[in-house]
Amino acid sequence: xxxxxxxxPESFFSTEEKQTIVHAIQQAETNTNGExxxxxxxxxxxxxxxFRAEKIFRKLNxxxxxxxxxxxxxxxxxxxKLAVYGDKGIYEKAGIEFWEESVxxxxxxxxxxxFSKGIAEVVLKIGNxxxxxxxxxxxxxxxxxxxxxxxxx
Numbered sequence: 001x002x003x004x005x006x007x008x009p010e011s012f013f014s015t016e017e018k019q020t021i022v023h024a025i026q027q028a029e030t031n032t033n034g035e036x037x038x039x040x041x042x043x044x045x046x047x048x049x050x051f052r053a054e055k056i057f058r059k060l061n062x063x064x065x066x067x068x069x070x071x072x073x074x075x076x077x078x079x080x081k082l083a084v085y086g087d088k089g090i091y092e093k094a095g096i097e098f099w100e101e102s103v104x105x106x107x108x109x110x111x112x113x114x115f116s117k118g119i120a121e122v123v124l125k126i127g128n129x130x131x132x133x134x135x136x137x138x139x140x141x142x143x144x145x146x147x148x149x150x151x152x153x
Contacts, residue, residue: 009040010151012077017116018149024120025147028127033141034069034090034134036123037062041152044076052076053085056152063087065144069134071126073106073119082106084122093133102126 013021025036039056046052053074057063062070068089075082084102086094102122109118 008151009042009077009153012040013116013149020116020120021123021149022147024123024127028123028130029143029147030127031136032069032127032130032134033067033136034071034127034130035062035065035143035145036071036073036126036130036147037145037150038073038075038119038123039150039152040075040077042076042078043153044079044081049074049076049081049083050085052081053083056150057085057087060145060150062145065089067134069130070145071130073122073126075106075115075119080110082110084126086126090130090133094129098129 021038025038028036037060039060044052053072056074057070057072060072062072065087068087070087071090072085074085082103084099086099102125105125106118106122109115109121
């Protein structure tokens with residue numbers, strides 16, 4: 001049995017891997033007023049992973065951003081499921097291909113057991129899309145949501 005299947009979500013990543021992901025979130029948000037969160041849990045009991053990501057998105061109050069430009073990167077470790085869920089403002093501007101490509105990019109890394117690198121790279125990619133459509137305004141923008149990784153059960 002693979003080692004990662006035995007771990008709790010919060011111990012899935014090493015301290016350095018967690019720092020890599022948080023740093024990617026912070027870096028991605030530097031040039032945008034968009035918000036990115038990462039949510040990791042063991043199991044996704046829903047057959048529709050995007051539905052689960054949307055539920056988490058709402059639970060984390062991510063739809064409350066001023067420009068509706070929050071993005072959630074979701075991963076269920078033991079079930080090997082993932083999704084990227086964007087709020088209305090960014091989802092419409094980036095287009096469906098962007099979201100599908102982002103998931104495929106993570107899958108490529110995950111297939112090589114490069115989980116933290118896959119998440120960090122997709123977070124930076126999302127940050128570039130947010131920057132393009134929602135650039136940072138030094139005079140008015142604030143960090144609306146925490147940059148930490150959220151761990152579920």
